[in-house]
Amino acid sequence: MGPLIPQGYITGQWEFVIALLIGAAFGFLLESSGFSSSRNIAGVFYGYNFVVLRVFFTAMIVAMVGLLYFDYLGWIDMSMVFVLPTFLAPMLLGGFIMGLGFVIGGFCPGTSYTACAIGKLDGFAFLGGFFLGVFLFSEAFPLFEKFYYSGDMGNITIGEVLHVSDRVVAFAFVVIAIAAFYVTWLIEKKVRANRTESKFE
Amino acid sequence: MNKNYLFLSLLMILLAGGLLLLPDRTNYSQIPPEDLLWDIIQPTRYVTTEQVAKMIIEQDPTLELIDVRDADAFKAFSLPNAVNIPLDSLLSPNYSDYLGIEDMNAVFYANDDMLADQAWVIAKRLNYSGIYVMKGGLNCWIKTIIQPAPPPETASLDAFDLYDFRKGASIYFTGKTITAPKSDNKSKVIVRRKKKTKATAGGC
Amino acid sequence: MNKNTKIKNGPRYINPYLGGILLGLLLLATFFIAGRGLSASGAVKLSIVTIVDKIAPSHAMANGYYSKFIPADGSSPLFNWLIFAAIGTFFGGMLSGAIFGRLKKFRIEHAPTVSSRTRIIAAIIGGILFGIGSQFGRGCSSGAALSGTASFSFGGLIVMLLMFGIGYAFAYFFRKLWI
Structure with missing residues (x-):
């Protein structure tokens, strides 16, 4: 049955209406979870607010387990679901740079949209920097074109690398996530005892 | 700690654990009829008897011959190194590890195309790749490889090349003694012929 | 759940696990509908491509990165799922901010x-x-x-x-x- 758009069940303008609605739901959830505040987000690195980790990991395990059930029930054709291709070296570098950007800027692109939406100027600054960064990358692209395409492993999955099934991967993620929720809850309690304020608006 | 969180964690672990216990989904229903039809009408799913003969002679390690006739027929006559998987037991788990081996080309054959084609469609539905049907089956094999008929004098050079190959293969498979070609001007023509790679593809 | 948070005058955010579950279901729905997940950076990339393509088309075509995202049929790169999703993200965030009283100057x-x-x-x-x-x-x-x-x-x-x-x-x- 699914995915609907690649199989041609939804076409034309409806695609964009749905994109708009999905985007709106995404923005609503990000903002209402507290991601419009960089101080909430940065809390994950300093132990006073683990909201990022909670939302992120919960969303991930729900989607993973859900996808596998959909697959089992035949509701979604997993061969048509886009698996992000892996380019090992550039992705390692990309993750490294983004990690730095994360701890310095305190936003990621999606959360900066919502910060802009409620009038945070630091959100606008981050988004402006983001545009600039993409522009700089594109302009300098010929310099590292070869590197950008290096380490191509194709649309490889975690299970294929570790030689286990997707179900084992999902189960492992669930266990790790729940353990992380518990540990971070303990850490947060300790750190918050020395702080007057840990949740920001 | 809140009891609700404990309950949610348990629920999530049970849901994920349930996945581990579920049997693997078999996606037979998911090959759309259009795709199957497309695959069926592709001529590339057939290999000719000459191609098979060539691969056997060259001892191609990727070739896996699968005889889908019943066991008696298989015992009476079959191709060298073939595996016998009668069509009615194609789905039996005893044989499942013969199919879907990476980089192997499984070639189905029977007395004619019929059984082999049926086996091919089943294997396709099981999502195996690298599966082929030997065009014409063993009847064609006998006609072209074991007892090749010489082409008419007016036939093209390719046809003679093909005949030469068939004769050579015939010798290989039957152990016949070599009958030297008669020394008429035809043999001179043979000497001058260019070797063409396409020569080993012929009809039945 | 914990009723004290409502009495306190702290920020009104939804429970992170509830947010996570809803976000996970949204992600699942996105996979089901679009066959791919959520994205935020793609929209910026396509905007940059459009701007550069408008200002300096020959420069954009010569660059191996811009040219990757310029549709061959001459349509605008902006007419894309990612752009609409990003616009939606902005207004979704605004809606949430308005509901919870965080939409301020x-x-x-x-x-x-x-x-x-x-x-x-x-x-x-x-x-x-x-x-x-x-x-x-x-x-x-x-x-x-x-x-x-x-x-x-x-x-x-x-x-x-x-x-x-x-x-x-x-x-x-x-x-x-x-x-």
């Missing part, structure tokens, strides 16, 4: 340890880094780390682990910005 949020100016500069630097990093990583935290990993992509996992790992590794050096 322009302001700069920063830790008391730094000035507004420092915070803005840090935000710009962070944005630039994210802009460069997300192109190398084939997506940002939503596209690569969240959606990528949720669809079991190995690359998504790499980006996620490294992003958080490097964040922790360098957190000490930038602590003045936050605490």
Whole structure:
């Protein structure tokens, strides 16, 4: 049955209406979870607010387990679901740079949209920097074109690398996530005892 | 700690654990009829008897011959190194590890195309790749490889090349003694012929 | 759940696990409908491509990166799922801000340890880094780390682990910005 758009069940303008609605739901959830505040987000690195980790990991395990059930029930054709291709070296570098950007800027692109939406100027600054960064990358692209395409492993999955099934991967993620929720809850309690304020608006 | 969180964690672990216990989904229903039809009408799913003969002679390690006739027929006559998987037991788990081996080309054959084609469609539905049907089956094999008929004098050079190959293969498979070609001007023509790679593809 | 938070005059956010479950279901729905996950950085990339293509078309075509995203049929790169999703994200955030009373006049949020100016500069630097990093990583935290990993992509996992790992590794050096 699914995915609907690649199989041609939804076409034309409806695609964009749905994109708009999905985007709106995404923005609503990000903002209402507290991601419009960089101080909430940065809390994950300093132990006073683990909201990022909670939302992120919960969303991930729900989607993973859900996808596998959909697959089992035949509701979604997993061969048509886009698996992000892996380019090992550039992705390692990309993750490294983004990690730095994360701890310095305190936003990621999606959360900066919502910060802009409620009038945070630091959100606008981050988004402006983001545009600039993409522009700089594109302009300098010929310099590292070869590197950008290096380490191509194709649309490889975690299970294929570790030689286990997707179900084992999902189960492992669930266990790790729940353990992380518990540990971070303990850490947060300790750190918050020395702080007057840990949740920001 | 809140009891609700404990309950949610348990629920999530049970849901994920349930996945581990579920049997693997078999996606037979998911090959759309259009795709199957497309695959069926592709001529590339057939290999000719000459191609098979060539691969056997060259001892191609990727070739896996699968005889889908019943066991008696298989015992009476079959191709060298073939595996016998009668069509009615194609789905039996005893044989499942013969199919879907990476980089192997499984070639189905029977007395004619019929059984082999049926086996091919089943294997396709099981999502195996690298599966082929030997065009014409063993009847064609006998006609072209074991007892090749010489082409008419007016036939093209390719046809003679093909005949030469068939004769050579015939010798290989039957152990016949070599009958030297008669020394008429035809043999001179043979000497001058260019070797063409396409020569080993012929009809039945 | 905990009723005390309502009495306290703290920010009104939904429970993070509830938010996570809803976000997970949304991600699942997105996979079901679109066959791919959520994304935030793609829209910026396509906007940049459009702008450069408008100003200097020959330059854009000569560059191996811009030209990848310019549709061959001459239509605008902006007429794309990613753009509409990004517009939706903006208004969705605005709606949530309005409902929970966070939609206010322009302001700069920063830790008391730094000035507004420092915070803005840090935000710009962070944005630039994210802009460069997300192109190398084939997506940002939503596209690569969240959606990528949720669809079991190995690359998504790499980006996620490294992003958080490097964040922790360098957190000490930038602590003045936050605490």
